[in-house]
Amino acid sequence: WLRAGGIQGRAILLDYASWATAHSIPLSPFTSQPIPLAHLRQLIAERSITIRRGDILLLRTGLDAALKRLAPAEQRAISTRSSPDFIGLEAGRATLRWVWEQGFSAVASDAPSFERGPVLGDHADAEHTLHQWLLAGWGMPIGELFDLEGLAEYCAAEGRWSCFFSSVPLKVPGGVASPPNAVAIL
Template identity: 50%
Template sequence: MTTHNSAVSFDDLPLDPNGPPGNAWGRFGPSDQLGTLNLLMPEVVVEAAKEIQTGVRISLDWQLSMPSYPSFNREPFKQELVLRKPNCIYDDILTFNSQGSSQWDGFRHYVVAENGGITGRGVLVDYADWAASKSISISALQSEPITLPHLKQIVEDHKLEFRKGDILFIRSGFTAAYNQLDSQQRRDLALRSSPDFNGVEATEDMLRWLWEHQFAAIAGDAPSFERAPIRGAHAKPNFNLHEWVLAGWGTPIGEMFDLEKLSQHCKTTGRYTFFLSSMPLKVGVL
Protein backbone atom coordinates (compact mmCIF):
# COMPACT_ATOMS: atom_id res chain seq x y z
CA MET A 1 0.00 0.00 0.00
CA THR A 2 1.33 3.44 -0.96
CA THR A 3 2.09 5.73 1.99
CA HIS A 4 2.29 9.49 2.28
CA ASN A 5 6.09 9.33 2.22
CA SER A 6 6.10 7.73 -1.23
CA ALA A 7 6.15 9.81 -4.38
CA VAL A 8 3.22 9.18 -6.67
CA SER A 9 3.41 10.48 -10.22
CA PHE A 10 0.40 12.17 -11.78
CA ASP A 11 0.70 9.63 -14.57
CA ASP A 12 0.28 6.82 -12.00
CA LEU A 13 -3.29 8.00 -11.37
CA PRO A 14 -5.83 6.53 -10.89
CA LEU A 15 -4.48 4.39 -8.08
CA ASP A 16 -7.73 2.47 -7.72
CA PRO A 17 -8.81 1.18 -11.14
CA ASN A 18 -12.34 0.74 -9.82
CA GLY A 19 -12.62 4.39 -8.79
CA PRO A 20 -13.19 7.61 -10.74
CA PRO A 21 -10.61 9.12 -13.13
CA GLY A 22 -7.49 10.50 -11.46
CA ASN A 23 -8.29 9.12 -8.01
CA ALA A 24 -5.68 8.49 -5.34
CA TRP A 25 -7.85 6.11 -3.34
CA GLY A 26 -5.81 3.85 -1.11
CA ARG A 27 -2.75 6.08 -1.09
CA PHE A 28 -2.86 6.45 2.68
CA GLY A 29 -4.28 3.03 3.44
CA PRO A 30 -7.64 1.30 3.03
CA SER A 31 -9.24 2.92 6.08
CA ASP A 32 -7.92 6.46 5.65
CA GLN A 33 -10.31 9.33 6.37
CA LEU A 34 -8.04 12.37 6.04
CA GLY A 35 -6.75 12.32 2.46
CA THR A 36 -3.93 14.79 1.82
CA LEU A 37 -4.31 16.19 5.33
CA ASN A 38 -2.05 13.23 6.16
CA LEU A 39 0.72 15.39 4.70
CA LEU A 40 0.42 17.69 7.73
CA MET A 41 2.74 15.53 9.78
CA PRO A 42 4.20 16.88 13.07
CA GLU A 43 7.50 17.81 11.43
CA VAL A 44 5.63 19.74 8.73
CA VAL A 45 3.74 21.71 11.38
CA VAL A 46 6.98 22.41 13.27
CA GLU A 47 8.50 23.88 10.10
CA ALA A 48 5.33 25.87 9.47
CA ALA A 49 5.54 27.37 12.95
CA LYS A 50 8.84 28.97 11.95
CA GLU A 51 6.78 31.30 9.75
CA ILE A 52 5.71 33.09 12.94
CA GLN A 53 8.08 36.05 13.03
CA THR A 54 6.04 39.15 13.87
CA GLY A 55 3.12 37.82 15.92
CA VAL A 56 0.62 39.57 13.63
CA ARG A 57 -2.65 37.62 13.52
CA ILE A 58 -5.06 37.93 10.62
CA SER A 59 -8.48 36.29 10.52
CA LEU A 60 -9.43 34.81 7.15
CA ASP A 61 -13.08 34.35 8.12
CA TRP A 62 -15.55 36.35 6.04
CA GLN A 63 -18.60 37.49 8.00
CA LEU A 64 -20.94 34.57 8.68
CA SER A 65 -23.78 36.60 7.18
CA MET A 66 -21.99 36.88 3.81
CA PRO A 67 -22.87 36.63 1.03
CA SER A 68 -26.07 38.33 2.15
CA TYR A 69 -27.87 36.87 -0.88
CA PRO A 70 -26.24 33.49 -1.60
CA SER A 71 -26.02 32.11 -5.10
CA PHE A 72 -26.88 28.52 -6.03
CA ASN A 73 -30.36 28.95 -4.48
CA ARG A 74 -29.03 28.55 -0.93
CA GLU A 75 -30.72 29.90 2.18
CA PRO A 76 -29.15 33.03 3.69
CA PHE A 77 -27.80 33.39 7.21
CA LYS A 78 -30.42 34.09 9.90
CA GLN A 79 -29.97 35.52 13.38
CA GLU A 80 -32.67 35.59 16.05
CA LEU A 81 -32.48 37.13 19.51
CA VAL A 82 -34.93 35.41 21.83
CA LEU A 83 -35.81 36.95 25.20
CA ARG A 84 -36.25 34.26 27.86
CA LYS A 85 -38.72 35.69 30.34
CA PRO A 86 -39.12 36.42 33.20
CA ASN A 87 -35.36 36.93 33.47
CA CYS A 88 -33.51 39.34 31.21
CA ILE A 89 -31.69 36.59 29.34
CA TYR A 90 -31.27 36.51 25.58
CA ASP A 91 -30.48 33.48 23.46
CA ASP A 92 -28.66 34.25 20.22
CA ILE A 93 -29.89 31.68 17.68
CA LEU A 94 -27.91 31.38 14.45
CA THR A 95 -29.08 29.42 11.41
CA PHE A 96 -26.72 29.07 8.46
CA ASN A 97 -25.81 26.85 5.55
CA SER A 98 -22.31 25.43 5.93
CA GLN A 99 -21.76 26.30 2.26
CA GLY A 100 -22.11 30.00 3.05
CA SER A 101 -19.25 32.32 3.97
CA SER A 102 -15.75 30.88 4.58
CA GLN A 103 -15.80 27.11 4.37
CA TRP A 104 -13.82 23.95 3.79
CA ASP A 105 -15.34 21.57 1.29
CA GLY A 106 -14.04 18.64 3.30
CA PHE A 107 -15.28 15.17 4.11
CA ARG A 108 -18.18 14.52 6.45
CA HIS A 109 -16.07 12.27 8.67
CA TYR A 110 -13.27 14.85 8.94
CA VAL A 111 -15.31 17.15 11.16
CA VAL A 112 -15.29 14.54 13.90
CA ALA A 113 -11.64 13.54 13.48
CA GLU A 114 -9.66 13.47 16.72
CA ASN A 115 -6.52 15.15 15.43
CA GLY A 116 -7.88 18.69 15.41
CA GLY A 117 -7.93 21.28 12.69
CA ILE A 118 -5.95 22.16 9.61
CA THR A 119 -2.60 23.51 10.77
CA GLY A 120 0.38 24.16 8.54
CA ARG A 121 2.19 26.57 6.25
CA GLY A 122 -0.08 28.76 4.15
CA VAL A 123 1.04 30.31 0.87
CA LEU A 124 -0.83 33.17 -0.79
CA VAL A 125 -0.83 33.49 -4.57
CA ASP A 126 -2.33 36.98 -4.93
CA TYR A 127 -3.76 36.85 -8.45
CA ALA A 128 -5.97 39.94 -8.05
CA ASP A 129 -3.12 42.19 -6.88
CA TRP A 130 -0.72 40.81 -9.50
CA ALA A 131 -3.23 41.37 -12.31
CA ALA A 132 -3.75 44.96 -11.17
CA SER A 133 0.01 45.56 -11.14
CA LYS A 134 0.21 44.30 -14.73
CA SER A 135 -2.83 46.35 -15.84
CA ILE A 136 -4.67 43.13 -16.61
CA SER A 137 -8.42 43.73 -16.40
CA ILE A 138 -10.25 41.04 -14.42
CA SER A 139 -13.73 40.65 -12.96
CA ALA A 140 -14.34 38.31 -10.06
CA LEU A 141 -18.09 38.48 -10.74
CA GLN A 142 -17.82 37.08 -14.26
CA SER A 143 -16.91 33.62 -15.50
CA GLU A 144 -13.22 34.15 -16.21
CA PRO A 145 -10.32 31.71 -15.87
CA ILE A 146 -7.29 32.16 -13.67
CA THR A 147 -4.82 30.47 -15.96
CA LEU A 148 -1.88 28.29 -15.02
CA PRO A 149 0.66 30.47 -16.90
CA HIS A 150 -0.47 33.45 -14.81
CA LEU A 151 -0.17 31.48 -11.57
CA LYS A 152 3.32 30.33 -12.53
CA GLN A 153 4.29 33.92 -13.33
CA ILE A 154 3.09 35.10 -9.91
CA VAL A 155 5.07 32.34 -8.24
CA GLU A 156 8.16 33.49 -10.13
CA ASP A 157 7.60 37.21 -9.52
CA HIS A 158 7.07 36.71 -5.79
CA LYS A 159 9.87 34.13 -5.57
CA LEU A 160 7.57 31.58 -3.95
CA GLU A 161 8.87 28.13 -3.11
CA PHE A 162 6.31 25.48 -2.30
CA ARG A 163 6.85 22.65 0.16
CA LYS A 164 5.08 19.33 0.36
CA GLY A 165 2.06 19.76 2.64
CA ASP A 166 1.61 23.52 2.02
CA ILE A 167 -1.88 25.00 2.10
CA LEU A 168 -2.44 27.02 -1.06
CA PHE A 169 -4.54 30.19 -1.11
CA ILE A 170 -5.43 32.00 -4.36
CA ARG A 171 -6.93 35.48 -4.12
CA SER A 172 -9.27 36.17 -7.03
CA GLY A 173 -10.74 39.42 -5.69
CA PHE A 174 -14.25 38.05 -5.12
CA THR A 175 -14.89 39.17 -1.53
CA ALA A 176 -13.50 42.64 -2.30
CA ALA A 177 -15.80 42.96 -5.31
CA TYR A 178 -18.81 41.65 -3.40
CA ASN A 179 -18.25 44.04 -0.51
CA GLN A 180 -18.57 46.94 -2.97
CA LEU A 181 -22.07 45.93 -4.08
CA ASP A 182 -25.21 47.47 -2.60
CA SER A 183 -28.10 45.33 -1.37
CA GLN A 184 -29.98 45.33 -4.68
CA GLN A 185 -26.86 44.43 -6.65
CA ARG A 186 -26.21 41.53 -4.30
CA ARG A 187 -29.78 40.33 -4.74
CA ASP A 188 -29.51 40.61 -8.53
CA LEU A 189 -26.22 38.68 -8.46
CA ALA A 190 -27.84 35.76 -6.68
CA LEU A 191 -30.75 35.71 -9.14
CA ARG A 192 -28.61 35.48 -12.27
CA SER A 193 -29.46 32.58 -14.56
CA SER A 194 -25.85 31.39 -14.34
CA PRO A 195 -23.55 31.60 -11.29
CA ASP A 196 -20.65 33.25 -13.12
CA PHE A 197 -17.50 33.81 -11.03
CA ASN A 198 -13.83 33.70 -11.81
CA GLY A 199 -11.60 30.92 -10.58
CA VAL A 200 -8.76 28.63 -11.60
CA GLU A 201 -9.10 26.91 -14.95
CA ALA A 202 -10.16 23.27 -14.82
CA THR A 203 -7.59 21.69 -17.12
CA GLU A 204 -5.25 18.71 -17.06
CA ASP A 205 -2.26 21.05 -16.77
CA MET A 206 -3.78 22.73 -13.71
CA LEU A 207 -4.43 19.37 -12.09
CA ARG A 208 -0.89 18.24 -12.84
CA TRP A 209 0.49 21.41 -11.25
CA LEU A 210 -1.61 20.99 -8.11
CA TRP A 211 -0.66 17.32 -7.79
CA GLU A 212 3.05 17.91 -8.36
CA HIS A 213 3.20 20.40 -5.48
CA GLN A 214 1.41 18.02 -3.09
CA PHE A 215 -0.68 20.62 -1.29
CA ALA A 216 -2.42 19.44 1.86
CA ALA A 217 -5.39 21.69 1.04
CA ILE A 218 -6.28 24.41 -1.46
CA ALA A 219 -8.47 27.47 -0.95
CA GLY A 220 -9.46 30.86 -2.26
CA ASP A 221 -11.88 33.74 -1.87
CA ALA A 222 -14.07 32.69 -4.82
CA PRO A 223 -17.37 30.79 -4.38
CA SER A 224 -16.12 27.58 -6.02
CA PHE A 225 -12.28 27.91 -6.24
CA GLU A 226 -12.44 26.80 -9.89
CA ARG A 227 -14.12 28.92 -12.55
CA ALA A 228 -17.91 28.94 -12.18
CA PRO A 229 -20.13 27.53 -13.35
CA ILE A 230 -17.95 24.46 -12.94
CA ARG A 231 -19.76 22.82 -15.83
CA GLY A 232 -20.41 24.43 -19.18
CA ALA A 233 -18.97 25.11 -22.61
CA HIS A 234 -15.74 26.48 -21.11
CA ALA A 235 -15.16 23.49 -18.80
CA LYS A 236 -13.49 20.26 -19.82
CA PRO A 237 -15.79 17.55 -18.40
CA ASN A 238 -12.93 15.10 -17.86
CA PHE A 239 -11.04 17.49 -15.57
CA ASN A 240 -13.57 18.78 -13.05
CA LEU A 241 -11.47 20.00 -10.11
CA HIS A 242 -14.00 19.17 -7.44
CA GLU A 243 -14.21 15.60 -8.66
CA TRP A 244 -10.46 15.09 -9.00
CA VAL A 245 -9.16 17.08 -6.05
CA LEU A 246 -11.85 16.66 -3.41
CA ALA A 247 -13.34 13.27 -4.15
CA GLY A 248 -10.38 11.73 -5.94
CA TRP A 249 -7.37 12.94 -3.96
CA GLY A 250 -8.97 13.70 -0.62
CA THR A 251 -7.78 17.31 -0.71
CA PRO A 252 -10.07 19.80 1.09
CA ILE A 253 -11.14 22.81 -0.97
CA GLY A 254 -11.69 26.10 0.85
CA GLU A 255 -13.98 28.78 -0.55
CA MET A 256 -14.92 32.39 0.23
CA PHE A 257 -12.06 33.04 2.63
CA ASP A 258 -11.54 36.74 3.34
CA LEU A 259 -8.03 37.31 2.02
CA GLU A 260 -8.09 41.12 1.89
CA LYS A 261 -6.15 41.94 5.06
CA LEU A 262 -3.78 39.07 4.38
CA SER A 263 -3.13 40.46 0.89
CA GLN A 264 -2.31 43.90 2.28
CA HIS A 265 0.00 42.46 4.92
CA CYS A 266 1.83 40.20 2.47
CA LYS A 267 2.32 43.05 0.02
CA THR A 268 3.63 45.38 2.75
CA THR A 269 6.06 42.83 4.18
CA GLY A 270 6.98 41.10 0.94
CA ARG A 271 6.27 37.74 2.60
CA TYR A 272 3.59 35.52 1.12
CA THR A 273 3.98 32.54 3.44
CA PHE A 274 2.46 32.27 6.90
CA PHE A 275 1.46 29.92 9.69
CA LEU A 276 -2.17 28.82 9.32
CA SER A 277 -4.51 27.37 11.89
CA SER A 278 -8.08 26.54 10.86
CA MET A 279 -10.66 24.66 12.92
CA PRO A 280 -13.60 23.13 11.01
CA LEU A 281 -16.95 22.86 12.75
CA LYS A 282 -17.30 19.79 14.94
CA VAL A 283 -20.57 18.30 13.77
CA GLY A 284 -21.50 14.66 14.20
CA VAL A 285 -22.33 12.54 11.19
CA LEU A 286 -26.07 11.99 10.76
Protein backbone atom coordinates in the same frame (compact mmCIF):
# COMPACT_ATOMS: atom_id res chain seq x y z
CA TRP B 1 -8.06 15.28 8.73
CA LEU B 2 -11.11 16.56 10.56
CA ARG B 3 -10.88 13.86 13.25
CA ALA B 4 -7.26 14.90 13.77
CA GLY B 5 -8.35 18.41 14.76
CA GLY B 6 -8.50 20.21 11.44
CA ILE B 7 -5.77 21.44 9.15
CA GLN B 8 -2.70 23.27 10.34
CA GLY B 9 0.43 24.06 8.42
CA ARG B 10 2.33 26.45 6.25
CA ALA B 11 0.25 28.30 3.68
CA ILE B 12 1.20 30.41 0.71
CA LEU B 13 -0.91 33.27 -0.61
CA LEU B 14 -1.10 33.75 -4.36
CA ASP B 15 -2.64 37.21 -4.65
CA TYR B 16 -3.81 36.99 -8.23
CA ALA B 17 -5.98 40.10 -7.95
CA SER B 18 -3.08 42.43 -7.13
CA TRP B 19 -0.76 40.69 -9.59
CA ALA B 20 -3.29 40.96 -12.43
CA THR B 21 -3.89 44.64 -11.65
CA ALA B 22 -0.14 45.32 -11.72
CA HIS B 23 0.04 43.62 -15.14
CA SER B 24 -3.00 45.46 -16.55
CA ILE B 25 -4.98 42.23 -16.78
CA PRO B 26 -8.67 43.10 -16.39
CA LEU B 27 -10.51 41.26 -13.64
CA SER B 28 -14.15 40.39 -13.98
CA PRO B 29 -14.97 38.46 -10.79
CA PHE B 30 -18.68 38.05 -11.55
CA THR B 31 -18.09 36.32 -14.88
CA SER B 32 -16.70 32.89 -15.66
CA GLN B 33 -13.18 34.31 -15.97
CA PRO B 34 -10.47 31.66 -15.77
CA ILE B 35 -7.22 32.24 -13.92
CA PRO B 36 -4.69 30.58 -16.23
CA LEU B 37 -2.05 28.32 -14.72
CA ALA B 38 0.58 30.22 -16.72
CA HIS B 39 -0.35 33.38 -14.81
CA LEU B 40 0.08 31.63 -11.45
CA ARG B 41 3.48 30.31 -12.51
CA GLN B 42 4.53 33.83 -13.49
CA LEU B 43 3.21 35.30 -10.22
CA ILE B 44 5.13 32.68 -8.21
CA ALA B 45 8.35 33.40 -10.11
CA GLU B 46 8.05 37.19 -9.90
CA ARG B 47 7.35 37.17 -6.17
CA SER B 48 9.98 34.48 -5.47
CA ILE B 49 7.43 32.29 -3.68
CA THR B 50 8.76 28.91 -2.61
CA ILE B 51 6.25 26.07 -2.57
CA ARG B 52 6.91 23.21 -0.16
CA ARG B 53 5.26 19.80 -0.13
CA GLY B 54 2.30 19.94 2.26
CA ASP B 55 1.67 23.67 1.79
CA ILE B 56 -1.87 25.01 1.83
CA LEU B 57 -2.65 27.12 -1.24
CA LEU B 58 -4.64 30.32 -0.66
CA LEU B 59 -5.71 32.02 -3.91
CA ARG B 60 -7.02 35.59 -3.81
CA THR B 61 -9.14 36.33 -6.88
CA GLY B 62 -10.43 39.72 -5.75
CA LEU B 63 -14.05 38.58 -5.77
CA ASP B 64 -14.60 39.35 -2.09
CA ALA B 65 -13.28 42.90 -2.45
CA ALA B 66 -15.36 43.46 -5.60
CA LEU B 67 -18.49 42.19 -3.87
CA LYS B 68 -17.97 44.53 -0.92
CA ARG B 69 -17.80 47.50 -3.31
CA LEU B 70 -21.31 46.78 -4.62
CA ALA B 71 -24.51 48.27 -3.27
CA PRO B 72 -26.81 45.85 -1.39
CA ALA B 73 -29.23 45.66 -4.34
CA GLU B 74 -26.36 44.74 -6.68
CA GLN B 75 -25.18 42.06 -4.26
CA ARG B 76 -28.68 40.55 -4.14
CA ALA B 77 -28.87 40.58 -7.94
CA ILE B 78 -25.67 38.55 -8.15
CA SER B 79 -26.98 36.00 -5.66
CA THR B 80 -30.13 35.41 -7.72
CA ARG B 81 -28.53 35.02 -11.16
CA SER B 82 -29.53 31.96 -13.15
CA SER B 83 -25.90 30.91 -13.74
CA PRO B 84 -23.18 30.89 -11.07
CA ASP B 85 -20.53 32.66 -13.15
CA PHE B 86 -17.48 33.52 -11.04
CA ILE B 87 -13.76 33.94 -11.48
CA GLY B 88 -11.63 30.96 -10.45
CA LEU B 89 -8.68 28.77 -11.28
CA GLU B 90 -8.80 27.30 -14.77
CA ALA B 91 -9.56 23.60 -14.47
CA GLY B 92 -7.95 20.99 -16.66
CA ARG B 93 -5.39 18.24 -16.81
CA ALA B 94 -2.39 20.61 -16.63
CA THR B 95 -3.76 22.39 -13.57
CA LEU B 96 -4.49 19.09 -11.83
CA ARG B 97 -0.98 17.86 -12.59
CA TRP B 98 0.49 21.10 -11.21
CA VAL B 99 -1.55 20.91 -7.99
CA TRP B 100 -0.49 17.27 -7.56
CA GLU B 101 3.19 17.92 -8.29
CA GLN B 102 3.33 20.82 -5.82
CA GLY B 103 2.06 18.51 -3.08
CA PHE B 104 -0.54 20.90 -1.67
CA SER B 105 -2.43 19.52 1.33
CA ALA B 106 -5.44 21.83 0.84
CA VAL B 107 -6.55 24.71 -1.37
CA ALA B 108 -8.82 27.70 -0.76
CA SER B 109 -9.87 30.98 -2.35
CA ASP B 110 -12.10 33.98 -1.80
CA ALA B 111 -14.46 32.90 -4.59
CA PRO B 112 -17.59 30.71 -4.28
CA SER B 113 -15.73 27.94 -6.10
CA PHE B 114 -11.96 27.43 -6.09
CA GLU B 115 -12.20 26.72 -9.80
CA ARG B 116 -13.93 28.86 -12.39
CA GLY B 117 -17.69 28.81 -12.03
CA PRO B 118 -19.82 27.24 -13.15
CA VAL B 119 -17.71 24.13 -12.73
CA LEU B 120 -19.43 22.46 -15.70
CA GLY B 121 -20.38 24.05 -19.01
CA ASP B 122 -19.18 24.65 -22.55
CA HIS B 123 -15.90 26.06 -21.24
CA ALA B 124 -15.13 23.08 -19.01
CA ASP B 125 -13.34 19.79 -19.50
CA ALA B 126 -15.85 17.55 -17.70
CA GLU B 127 -13.22 14.86 -17.12
CA HIS B 128 -10.83 17.20 -15.31
CA THR B 129 -12.86 19.37 -12.96
CA LEU B 130 -10.91 20.36 -9.86
CA HIS B 131 -13.77 19.56 -7.48
CA GLN B 132 -14.12 16.01 -8.80
CA TRP B 133 -10.42 15.21 -8.62
CA LEU B 134 -9.38 17.14 -5.51
CA LEU B 135 -12.32 16.29 -3.25
CA ALA B 136 -13.52 12.88 -4.42
CA GLY B 137 -10.32 11.60 -5.98
CA TRP B 138 -7.62 12.86 -3.64
CA GLY B 139 -9.54 13.74 -0.49
CA MET B 140 -8.08 17.25 -0.63
CA PRO B 141 -10.13 19.92 1.16
CA ILE B 142 -11.28 22.93 -0.86
CA GLY B 143 -11.99 26.15 1.00
CA GLU B 144 -14.32 28.70 -0.54
CA LEU B 145 -15.39 32.26 0.27
CA PHE B 146 -12.35 32.90 2.48
CA ASP B 147 -11.77 36.54 3.47
CA LEU B 148 -8.19 37.02 2.28
CA GLU B 149 -8.21 40.84 2.10
CA GLY B 150 -6.38 41.56 5.35
CA LEU B 151 -3.87 38.79 4.74
CA ALA B 152 -3.17 40.12 1.23
CA GLU B 153 -2.59 43.65 2.54
CA TYR B 154 -0.21 42.43 5.23
CA CYS B 155 1.70 40.12 2.88
CA ALA B 156 2.11 42.89 0.30
CA ALA B 157 3.37 45.35 2.92
CA GLU B 158 5.86 42.80 4.27
CA GLY B 159 6.83 41.30 0.90
CA ARG B 160 6.16 37.92 2.46
CA TRP B 161 3.70 35.42 0.97
CA SER B 162 3.68 32.59 3.51
CA CYS B 163 2.11 32.15 6.94
CA PHE B 164 1.06 29.54 9.47
CA PHE B 165 -2.53 28.56 8.77
CA SER B 166 -5.05 26.79 11.00
CA SER B 167 -8.58 25.72 10.14
CA VAL B 168 -10.84 23.73 12.44
CA PRO B 169 -14.18 23.25 10.63
CA LEU B 170 -17.30 22.19 12.46
CA LYS B 171 -17.82 18.46 12.84
CA VAL B 172 -21.28 17.96 11.33
CA PRO B 173 -22.17 14.28 10.77
CA GLY B 174 -23.36 13.88 7.20
CA GLY B 175 -22.50 17.51 6.41
CA VAL B 176 -20.84 18.60 3.20
CA ALA B 177 -19.66 22.07 4.21
CA SER B 178 -18.76 24.13 7.26
CA PRO B 179 -17.44 27.55 8.14
CA PRO B 180 -13.64 27.17 8.04
CA ASN B 181 -12.92 28.75 11.43
CA ALA B 182 -9.57 29.72 9.90
CA VAL B 183 -6.75 31.97 11.00
CA ALA B 184 -3.42 32.97 9.45
CA ILE B 185 -0.51 33.67 11.79
CA LEU B 186 2.44 35.67 10.53
